[in-house]
Amino acid sequence: MSSSLSAGAQSFVPPSQPTTSNNQLPTSVQLPKLEAVEGAKRLAAFAAVDKHVGLKDKIIGIGSGSTVPYVVDRIVAQGKEANKERIFLPTGFQSKELIIKAGLTLGDVDQFPQLDVTIDGADEVDNDLHAIKGGGACQLREKVLAEAATTWVIVADYRKNSKVLGTTWTQGIPIEVVPFAYATVLSSLARMGSLSKLPNGKPGLALRMGVKKAGPVVSDNGNFIIDAPFGEDWMRKPAELLKTIKLITGVVEVGLFCNMARAAFFGNEDGTVTVRNNDGSTESIESVPDVPDLSQPGPAKKAQLEQEMKVSGGELRDA
Numbered sequence: 001m002s003s004s005l006s007a008g009a010q011s012f013v014p015p016s017q018p019t020t021s022n023n024q025l026p027t028s029v030q031l032p033k034l035e036a037v038e039g040a041k042r043l044a045a046f047a048a049v050d051k052h053v054g055l056k057d058k059i060i061g062i063g064s065g066s067t068v069p070y071v072v073d074r075i076v077a078q079g080k081e082a083n084k085e086r087i088f089l090p091t092g093f094q095s096k097e098l099i100i101k102a103g104l105t106l107g108d109v110d111q112f113p114q115l116d117v118t119i120d121g122a123d124e125v126d127n128d129l130h131a132i133k134g135g136g137a138c139q140l141r142e143k144v145l146a147e148a149a150t151t152w153v154i155v156a157d158y159r160k161n162s163k164v165l166g167t168t169w170t171q172g173i174p175i176e177v178v179p180f181a182y183a184t185v186l187s188s189l190a191r192m193g194s195l196s197k198l199p200n201g202k203p204g205l206a207l208r209m210g211v212k213k214a215g216p217v218v219s220d221n222g223n224f225i226i227d228a229p230f231g232e233d234w235m236r237k238p239a240e241l242l243k244t245i246k247l248i249t250g251v252v253e254v255g256l257f258c259n260m261a262r263a264a265f266f267g268n269e270d271g272t273v274t275v276r277n278n279d280g281s282t283e284s285i286e287s288v289p290d291v292p293d294l295s296q297p298g299p300a301k302k303a304q305l306e307q308e309m310k311v312s313g314g315e316l317r318d319a
């Protein structure tokens with residue numbers, strides 16, 4: 001879920017950043033100016049890597065979304081020596097590309113079922129570090145790599161920092177389902193009380209449809225995605241909601257990540273980072289060191305922006 005970056009396009013000349021043999025940067029390209037929300041994502045990602053990706057961490061999970069390219073950029077900035085013996089596991093097609101283009105070593109969870117740390121984005125995080133994920137339809141692999149990691153860390157911008165889930169992410173809980181069973185799962189979710197209409201009048205419970213593709217979104221695992229909004233009574237007990245949905249036959253995975261995060265890092269508009277830990281403590285990082293000018297995305301983020309612009313013909317997808 002990236003923010004709209006279509007405004008403020010400017011000529012961008014890459015700084016003297018390291019490139020890899022398979023990530024050649026052109027000398028000058030048109031890229032949009034990074035907005036405040038992008039700056040916040042980057043601060044969260046950088047601070048999380050600084051704190052949770054140490055030299056001893058060798059098997060590292062890379063999540064999905066528009067925040068994780070900044071994670072990859074910060075990891076690459078740790079240097080060739082730090083990354084020499086590391087293996088990086090992706091949560092989907094997008095992060096696989098990120099890893100390869102950054103010149104990092106790609107592995108998969110069947111070879112490395114125990115990870116040291118996984119860093120991933122989120123659509124919303126509540127007071128107890130329960131999260132909604134799956135805005136990019138990657139929640140199955142994301143949960144496997146979260147569960148298999150000694151440490152799972154969330155990186156997000158300030159908009160995702162909520163008291164109760166469903167406050168800002170109103171479109172519903174992303175649920176991956178076997179295609180054959182989508183209609184029966186929809187019926188079961190409706191019986192559970194999933195809202196057919198959102199409070200703002202927009203459609204609620206629905207099969208997620210493709211954009212520039214006729215028919216439903218198909219996940220990296222060949223499954224469909226249902227978005228199921230629930231009222232506050234359910235959203236205040238996400239662990240119970242997760243268990244109840246997971247028991248519906250045909251459901252593969254639910255985009256509710258409960259009691260999994262070690263910490264969540266939220267970048268703020270004022271340049272600080274709020275860290276919420278699973279022991280209930282909160283920290284504020286006033287200034288993240290070595291952050292280049294906002295108009296200078298690192299190689300991984302830049303590659304993703306270029307890819308998105310190519311796909312959308314210049315308009316980046318909205319959050």
Ligand SMILES: O=C(CO)[C@H](O)[C@H](O)COP(=O)(O)O
Pocket residue numbers: 001002063064065066067068120121122123132133134135136137138139142
């Ligand atoms: O769960 C996800 C994809 O399935 C993403 O991590 C989530 O949508 C957050 O993405 P972004 O960093 O673009 O806001």
